[in-house]
Amino acid sequence: MDALAGLLDGPRAQGAFLLRSLLAPPWSMRIQDEAPLTLVSMVRGGAYIVPDGGRPVELEPGDVAIVRGPDSYLVADRPDTPPQIVIHPGQRCTTPEGVDVAELMHLGVRTFGNDPYGGTILLTGTYNMEGEISGRLLAALPMLVVVRATEWNSPIVPLLADEIVKDEPGQEAVLDRLLDLLLIAVLRAWFARPEAEAPAWYRANSDPVVGRALRMLHGDPAHQWTVANLARAVGVSRAALARRFADLLGEPPMTYLTTWRLSLAADLLREPEATIGSVAQQVGYGSPFALSTAFKRVRGMSPKEFRAQVVRA
Numbered sequence: 001m002d003a004l005a006g007l008l009d010g011p012r013a014q015g016a017f018l019l020r021s022l023l024a025p026p027w028s029m030r031i032q033d034e035a036p037l038t039l040v041s042m043v044r045g046g047a048y049i050v051p052d053g054g055r056p057v058e059l060e061p062g063d064v065a066i067v068r069g070p071d072s073y074l075v076a077d078r079p080d081t082p083p084q085i086v087i088h089p090g091q092r093c094t095t096p097e098g099v100d101v102a103e104l105m106h107l108g109v110r111t112f113g114n115d116p117y118g119g120t121i122l123l124t125g126t127y128n129m130e131g132e133i134s135g136r137l138l139a140a141l142p143m144l145v146v147v148r149a150t151e152w153n154s155p156i157v158p159l160l161a162d163e164i165v166k167d168e169p170g171q172e173a174v175l176d177r178l179l180d181l182l183l184i185a186v187l188r189a190w191f192a193r194p195e196a197e198a199p200a201w202y203r204a205n206s207d208p209v210v211g212r213a214l215r216m217l218h219g220d221p222a223h224q225w226t227v228a229n230l231a232r233a234v235g236v237s238r239a240a241l242a243r244r245f246a247d248l249l250g251e252p253p254m255t256y257l258t259t260w261r262l263s264l265a266a267d268l269l270r271e272p273e274a275t276i277g278s279v280a281q282q283v284g285y286g287s288p289f290a291l292s293t294a295f296k297r298v299r300g301m302s303p304k305e306f307r308a309q310v311v312r313a
Contacts, residue, residue, distance in 0.1 A: 017091050017126040018175050020164050022113035024120070028076035030083040033069075033091060036138055037127040039182060040065045040075065041157045045120030050074040051143055059122075062149025064157065064186050068141050077120065084114075091126070109167045123160055125179040136263065140199040145190050152189040156182045204248040209234055213241065213253060221261050222284040227253055257284075262298055265291060269307045276303050 017035075023045075031038070040049065042059040049065055050056045052072050056079035059065060067073060074083060085101065086094050093102045093112075107116050160178045163171070191198035205211045212234045217225065230253055231241040245253045261283040268279045280291035288303075295303050 016128065016176055016179050017124075018110055018160075018164055018179065019124045020111045020161070021122050021124065022107055022111060022116055022118040022120070023077070023122075024113075024115035024118035025077040026081045026084075027114055027120070028074060028078075028081040028083045029085040029087060030072060030074055030096070031067075031087045032072040032089075033087050033126065034089050035126045035128060036069045037183075038067045038069070039123075039125045039179065039186065040067065041123040041125075041160065041182070043121040043123060043157065043161050045118075045122075046077070047120060047122060048074075048076055048079045049144060049146075050076065050079050054143070057144060057146055059146065060149065062157070064147050064182070066141065066145040066183070066186060066190070068138055068143050068145075071143060073144075075122075109165050111165060121161075123157070123164060125160075125175075125182065127179075127183075136201075140202070145186070147186050147189045152185065154182075154185045156185055200249050207244070207248060209236055209241065209244050210248050213245065217253070217257050217260060221257070221264060222282060224284065225254070225257055258294065258298065261285070262295055265295060265303065266299075266306060269303055270310055279303070 040047075040059065042061050042063045044061055046061075047059045048056045049059065049067065050073060051067075054073075057065070076083075083096055085105070086096055088094065092100070093105065094100050105112050105114060107113050156178060160175070160182060163174055163178060190196050191202050201214070204214060213230055216223075216230065216233055227238050227242055231238045234241065236244075242252055245251075245256070249256060251259075265279050265283045268274050268282060269276075276288040276291060280286070280288050283291070285291040285294065292302050292304075295301070295306070299306065301309070
């Protein structure tokens with residue numbers, strides 16, 4: 001497992017919000033749902049995304065945008081079209097005056113808009129993830145990422161457009177996985193750009209030594225890794241691995257592993273049925289006490305205190 005797959009493996013889409021919008025101008029939606037991550041795919045027509053305090057960015061057919069929350073933004077036919085709809089947390093839909101319009105704009109299965117024959121079609125997929133692992137991914141992204149149709153070649157958007165309007169058994173799981181695939185494809189296209197300034201953990205994946213080591217750490221975090229056995233696994237000396245790892249990632253292999261394990265633990269602790277003992281076993285600590293000690297040393301609170309904080313939030 002590589003670092004990008006690892007970051008998506010824990011908090012992957014689970015019951016994500018997906019919607020097809022059919023729109024005729026003038027139209028404008030203010031998005032203030034505070035979602036941590038949203039994908040907007042332009043199928044037909046055009047639109048603008050206008051971040052609060054930012055410059056308008058035009059979307060054309062085939063373009064895909066990733067919007068990192070929780071800041072608000074506008075999606076509209078023109079940058080100067082006044083908002084007619086406001087999307088609140090929980091995907092509640094109102095007029096700017098607060099009148100609920102969800103029923104009025106319902107046009108079918110996962111379909112919304114002001115005109116069933118509108119010339120603009122866009123697909124929206126919203127992650128409601130709050131896990132620690134996703135936080136590392138979000139920290140690597142600017143507020144708005146746009147990948148143009150000319151910059152990538154993928155069948156995922158047409159497939160998602162076809163599946164999003166179906167109401168069949170297991171459809172939610174199908175859409176979640178398609179959204180994950182779309183996110184990964186867009187991230188790969190974005191991080192491949194020189195100007196994207198891909199994070200160190202992503203760039204290191206292409207290194208023949210550190211990339212292999214990262215895939216091993218991410219693929220089996222519960223294994224009792226040491227610098228020695230990790231170095232043997234990738235076929236270099238301990239000194240060579242430690243030096244190369246620090247050069248590319250800015251920290252030693254075992255420090256990276258500790259951070260990764262505790263990020264996994266934090267994500268798992270959000271699950272109500274998980275015990276501290278079961279989480280410890282999954283992330284490579286021999287006992288609940290060992291996990292608690294490491295968790296408190298690095299994060300300043302025990303796993304129990306962290307879980308209570310999450311529940312209160």
